[in-house]
Amino acid sequence: MSLFYVKPNGPLRGTVTASGSKNAVLPIMCACLLTDEICEIYSVPPLLDVYVLKEIMESMGVWVQFDEKNEVMKIHAKRISSSDAKHTLWEKIRASFLVAGPVCARTGKVKVPFPGGCKIGSRPVDLHIKGFENMGMKIRQEFGFIEIKGRKLKGTEIYLDFPSVGATENLMMAAVLCEGATVIENAASEPEIVDLAKFLNKMGASVTGAGSTKIVIKGVESLHGAKHRVIPDRIEVGTFMAAAAVTRGDVTIKNVCFEHIRPAAAKIEESGVIVEESGKSIRINAEREVRSFDIKTLPFPGFPTDMQAIFMSILSTAKGTGMITETVFENRFMHVAELKKMGADIKTDGRTAVVEGVKKLSGAKVRATDLRAGAALIVSALAAEGDTEIGDIYHIERGYCDIDKKLMMLGAEIEKRD
Numbered sequence: 393m394s395l396f397y398v399k400p401n402g403p404l405r406g407t408v409t410a411s412g413s414k415n416a417v418l419p420i421m422c423a424c425l426l427t428d429e430i431c432e433i434y435s436v437p438p439l440l441d442v443y444v445l446k447e448i449m450e451s452m453g454v455w456v457q458f459d460e461k462n463e464v465m466k467i468h469a470k471r472i473s474s475s476d477a478k479h480t481l482w483e484k485i486r487a488s489f490l491v492a493g494p495v496c497a498r499t500g501k502v503k504v505p506f507p508g509g510c511k512i513g514s515r516p517v518d519l520h521i522k523g524f525e526n527m528g529m530k531i532r533q534e535f536g537f538i539e540i541k542g543r544k545l546k547g548t549e550i551y552l553d554f555p556s557v558g559a560t561e562n563l564m565m566a567a568v569l570c571e572g573a574t575v576i577e578n579a580a581s582e583p584e585i586v587d588l589a590k591f592l593n594k595m596g597a598s599v600t601g602a603g604s605t606k607i608v609i610k611g612v613e614s615l616h617g618a619k620h621r622v623i624p625d626r627i628e629v630g631t632f633m634a635a636a637a638v639t640r641g642d643v644t645i646k647n648v649c650f651e652h653i654r655p656a657a658a659k660i661e662e663s664g665v666i667v668e669e670s671g672k673s674i675r676i677n678a679e680r681e682v683r684s685f686d687i688k689t690l691p692f693p694g695f696p697t698d699m700q701a702i703f704m705s706i707l708s709t710a711k712g713t714g715m716i717t718e719t720v721f722e723n724r725f726m727h728v729a730e731l732k733k734m735g736a737d738i739k740t741d742g743r744t745a746v747v748e749g750v751k752k753l754s755g756a757k758v759r760a761t762d763l764r765a766g767a768a769l770i771v772s773a774l775a776a777e778g779d780t781e782i783g784d785i786y787h788i789e790r791g792y793c794d795i796d797k798k799l800m801m802l803g804a805e806i807e808k809r810d
């Protein structure tokens with residue numbers, strides 16, 4: 393199994409460019425299933441999750457061409473057949489379930505396995521299903537599959553118990569070809585939702601209110617092909633911010649939409665790190681002392697749960713004590729045990745972690761337990777005393793492309809070893 397071998401090499405300095413957003417491109421790929429015309433997507437990051445979703449779509453008879461060098465993906469869902477892919481493929485990613493809404497809207501039925509994804513909680517899909525039933529779809533769950541049936545559905549009002557990102561995306565896509573208007577209340581307002589709505593509207597849909605808690609989708613007869621550039625990956629940007637902070641470096645990050653990273657920028661400025669915004673770039677200067685801060689993860693525009701582990705790495709060697717409350721997922725502290733192997737002083741109680749900053753962490757043999765936990769270990773290893781070996785890096789490669797090469801451009805010593 394591949395691993396990352398990291399040697400500390402002082403403060404990171406230089407410029408790095410963020411890729412397109414994993415959590416925006418995956419639902420947008422699924423939205424291409426809503427039309428029988430060809431769609432083109434730009435800034436598609438060559439990530440494991442993207443390849444898995446491409447394979448799932450191809451197993452449904454969809455034509456997908458991915459020019460990874462130029463990060464251009466063309467998708468043509470001229471016809472959609474039921475997938476012959478194994479469970480195991482669908483279970484690799486959470487986003488596989490985002491196929492359900494568009495395929496049911498397009499063909500009137502779909503049968504998908506329960507999705508997978510990081511083991512950061514039970515990850516149910518009950519809110520998706522409740523919304524589908526609310527729209528008049530018939531649901532059957534058996535043998536690990538969910539079968540959804542419903543044609544020319546009527547628009548309706550859906551109130552989400554929790555502003556679920558995936559449920560909001562799935563229901564938006566299920567509603568675009570309904571008769572009448574569908575209203576989603578208590579919708580998620582993450583930037584990835586806005587990007588999906590932009591793409592759907594380019595396809596001829598009528599989606600308003602994305603980015604707020606109330607989204608209105610007025611059904612249309614059909615959708616046509618469209619071209620779209622995916623927004624930058626705000627979580628990758630946050631990862632580079634944390635790497636600059638932990639190494640007390642001075643790093644410029646390009647391809648940033650500042651509005652999307654405001655919660656993280658505000659938090660890191662609390663620690664004394666300087667954040668300078670200029671157009672689509674930000675400069676992170678952490679050459680002064682980094683002080684502790686508290687975090688409470690919340691749906692957007694609160695502090696993002698996906699940056700919780702990564703910012704815990706900053707707290708591990710910041711001056712003082714920081715408290716983290718994880719309100720979104722019930723099991724998102726799996727990185728704590730690994731950080732403690734590196735000498736971090738962290739106590740957890742349920743969804744709360746108290747981090748006592750120590751002078752330096754020490755290199756150790758650790759492993760990635762999930763995508764963002766793995767990123768947190770890389771960030772911590774960059775400034776540890778001694779070398780660190782990070783195993784199970786396939787978790788990391790699901791959501792970061794060439795993170796080793798990008799960090800090496802900033803002066804890090806990180807090597808992928810098979």
Ligand code: EPZ
Pocket residue numbers: 414415416418486487510513514515516517518519520521554555556557558559580697698720721722763764791
């Ligand atoms: C998306 O997951 C992201 N993944 C996650 O990013 C991200 O952490 C999450 O949104 C929250 O921002 C993708 O976009 C592919 P949710 P999703 O539905 O849609 C509960 C990463 O690191 N819930 O907003 O699965 C759920 O259990 C990944 O890039 C239900 O109870 O997140 C969780 O506690 C990790 N029932 C909370 O809502 C449901 O039907 C948030 O889940 C759906 C969700």
